[in-house]
Structure formats: C-alpha cells, structure tokens
Amino acid sequence: MGPREMVSGGEWIYGRNPVEEVLAAGRRTATEIILPPASKGEDDQISRIREEALSRRIVVRTMERERLDKLVHYGHHQGVAIKAGAYPYVDFEYILQTVEEDENATVMVFDHLEDPQNVGSILRTACAAGVTGVIIPADRSCGITPAAVRASAGGSEHIRVSRVVNIVRAMESLKEAGVWMTGLDFGEGAKPYTSIDFRGKAGLVVGAEGSGLSRLVRSTCDFVAELPMPGGFESLNAGVAAGIALYEILRQRGCGR
Numbered sequence: 001m002g003p004r005e006m007v008s009g010g011e012w013i014y015g016r017n018p019v020e021e022v023l024a025a026g027r028r029t030a031t032e033i034i035l036p037p038a039s040k041g042e043d044d045q046i047s048r049i050r051e052e053a054l055s056r057r058i059v060v061r062t063m064e065r066e067r068l069d070k071l072v073h074y075g076h077h078q079g080v081a082i083k084a085g086a087y088p089y090v091d092f093e094y095i096l097q098t099v100e101e102d103e104n105a106t107v108m109v110f111d112h113l114e115d116p117q118n119v120g121s122i123l124r125t126a127c128a129a130g131v132t133g134v135i136i137p138a139d140r141s142c143g144i145t146p147a148a149v150r151a152s153a154g155g156s157e158h159i160r161v162s163r164v165v166n167i168v169r170a171m172e173s174l175k176e177a178g179v180w181m182t183g184l185d186f187g188e189g190a191k192p193y194t195s196i197d198f199r200g201k202a203g204l205v206v207g208a209e210g211s212g213l214s215r216l217v218r219s220t221c222d223f224v225a226e227l228p229m230p231g232g233f234e235s236l237n238a239g240v241a242a243g244i245a246l247y248e249i250l251r252q253r254g255c256g257r
Contacts, residue, residue: 010031010083010084010085010086011083011084011086011087011145011146012071012072012081012082012083012084012146013081013082013084013146013149013150014072014075014076014077014078014080014081014082014146014150015075015076015077015078015080015150015153015154016045016046016049016078016080017153017154018146018149018150018152018153018154018157019033019049019080019081019082019154020045020048020049020052020154021153021154021155021157021158022082022084022149022154022157023049023052023053023056023082024154024157024158025154025157025158027088027157028084028085028086028087028088028157029084029085030053030056030058030082030083030084030085031058031059031083031084032058032059032060032061032082032083033049033053033058033059033060033061033080033081033082033083034061034062034063034068034071034079034080034081034082035049035050035053035060035061035062035079035080036062036079036080037062038050046080049080053082058082065079068081072146075146075147075150076150087143087144087145087149087156087161089144089161089162089163090133090160090161090162091162092135092162092164092170092173094133094160094162095107095132095133095135095160095162096173096174096177098132098133098160099132099133099174099177099178099179099201100177100178102132102201103200103201104200104201104253105132105179105201105202106129106130106131106132106201106202106203106204106246106249107131107132107133107134107135107174107179107201107202107203107204108122108126108131108133108134108135108203108204108205108206108242108246109134109135109136109167109170109171109181109203109204109205109206109217110122110134110135110136110137110141110206111137111167111183111205111206111207111208111213111214111217112137112140112141112207112208112214113136113141113142113206113208113238114140114141114142114208115142115238116142116145116147116148116151117147117148117151117239118142118151118237118238118239119136119142119144119148119151119152120147120148120149120150120151120152120153120155120156121151121152121239121243122206122238122239122242122243123144123148123151123152123155123156123159123161124151124152124153124155124156125155125239125242125243125246126155126159126242126246127152127155127156127158127159128155129246129247129249129250131159131246132160133159133160133161133162134159134160134161134162135161135162135164135167135170135171135174136161136162136163136164136167137163137164137165137166137167138163138164138165139165141208143163144156144161167217168216168217168220171203171205171217171220171221172220174203175203175220175222177201178200178201179201179202179203180197180198180200180201180202180203180222180223181203181205181220181221181222181223182196182198182202182203182204182205182221182222182223182224182225182245183205183207183213183217183218183221183223183224183225184204184205184206184207184213184224184225184226184227184238184241184242184245185207185212185213185218185224185225185226186212186226187224189224190224190225190226191223191224191225191226192225192226192228193225193226193227193244193245193248194248196223196225196248197252198248198249198252198253199252199253202249204242204245204246204249205217205221206238206241206242207238208238225245227241227244227245
C-alpha cells in the first residue's frame with residue numbers, strides 16, 4: 001500500500017536546491033516557475049531546472065527581483081521559485097505500516113517545534129540519514145512551510161511527514177509496533193546518548209526550542225538521552241542535537257564502516 005498524499009491549494013517554494021528537489025521528488029504538482037532570463041553561459045543548475053520544467057510543460061517566466069522578493073516574503077530565493085501544490089503530508093497509518101515491516105526503522109517525532117529553520121535543518125539531516133518518517137503535531141508547531149523547505153535544502157521533499165492531532169497517541173502506536181522511543185532532553189532520568197541502544201526500531205523525539213520535551217511526551221518516552229556539555233553551555237540548537245543523535249543511531253548500526 002502506498003501513501004495517501006494530501007495535496008490542496010498551493011505555495012511558492014524558493015531557492016535553487018529546493019526547487020530542483022521539488023521537481024526531482026515529483027510529489028507535488030507544479031504549475032509555474034520563475035527563473036532568470038535564459039543565457040548561453042547560464043549556471044548548470046539553472047539549466048537543469050529550466051530543462052526539467054520545459055519537459056513537464058510547466059510555465060517558465062522571469063520576474064523583477066523586487067516582485068519576487070515580495071512573492072516569497074523576502075526569503076533567500078536566488079532568483080528561482082516554483083508554484084507547487086501544498087506539502088504532501090502522508091497518513092500516519094502509512095508510516096506505521098512501514099515501521100511494522102522494517103526491523104531497522106527510524107522515526108522522528110517533533111514535540112511542537114516552532115522555528116522553520118530548526119524544522120528544515122532536522123529534515124535535511126533526517127533525509128540524509130535515511131529516516132523512515134517524521135511525526136509532527138497538527139497544532140502549535142511549524143509545519144513544512146516554504147521557509148522550512150528552504151532550510152532543508154529540499155530534503156523535505158524526499159521524506160515522509162505526517163501531521164497528527166495527538167503525538168502521544170502516535171508514539172504509543174509506534175511503541176506497540178516495536179519502536180523504542182528516546183527523547184532528547186536533560187534532567188532526572190536522562191542518560192548519556194551513547195549509552196542508549198538504538199539498534200532495531202528506534203524513535204527519536206526532539207523537544208521544542210527552549211522548553212524541551214512536554215511532560216506527557218517525556219513520560220511516554222522509553223529513554224531520555226542527554227548530550228555532554230563540558231563547556232558549560234546550557235543547551236544545543238535542536239537541529240544540532242538531533243543530528244548528533246541520528247548519526248549515533250547510524251554508528252551503532254554499523255553504517256559507514
């Protein structure tokens with residue numbers, strides 16, 4: 001069974017890498033693309049994007065920088081943007097079924113992350129690390145917005161993300177499917193992240209910026225992992241912490257040896 005992807009409305013995705021990955025992933029319906037004027041010596045990446053857009057019969061046009069700045073709400077667009085369907089979230093049941101069938105599945109849960117830069121950077125790392133799927137709450141959190149797609153360098157287009165009403169309930173379903181959930185946090189009961197056994201089905205829970213894991217989410221985790229900070233700084237950026245933990249999972253599984 002494949003994912004039931006939900007697409008409605010549309011939005012402008014901007015930046016060279018994100019636009020190229022939207023086209024490469026093919027999960028969104030694109031209707032229009034903004035590119036610099038064609039030239040003989042144009043950048044190879046721009047040329048690839050132009051050729052792909054034309055092959056799909058997507059309308060290609062140019063736009064003055066000031067108008068494009070406003071169109072993408074002053075995001076760093078590099079002169080490139082694409083009008084595409086809304087982000088294709090998948091049903092949670094699809095991720096759950098994939099986890100049930102994969103003895104080495106890795107799932108990430110975002111506990112009300114609100115910064116699109118953090119969301120995007122984690123999705124970029126998750127894509128590189130081969131994460132099975134990502135669960136995010138439907139409210140009080142950043143969705144996969146154009147800014148998050150930009151921060152992910154387009155990695156968000158290649159990973160399955162599900163929005164759920166109740167992330168604790170989703171975590172419990174994942175645990176029933178054999179996933180051991182580890183939350184990244186500090187305090188009572190926290191263990192060094194390298195002492196957690198991440199082999200087999202693993203779940204990694206990342207808390208909100210500043211406040212960390214919420215009480216119910218933390219209590220639903222099987223383990224709480226902390227990263228050492230001998231420098232005395234209180235906390236790491238959520239994206240950095242998640243990246244370190246993800247690659248510890250890969251290390252324990254012997255990836256890259």
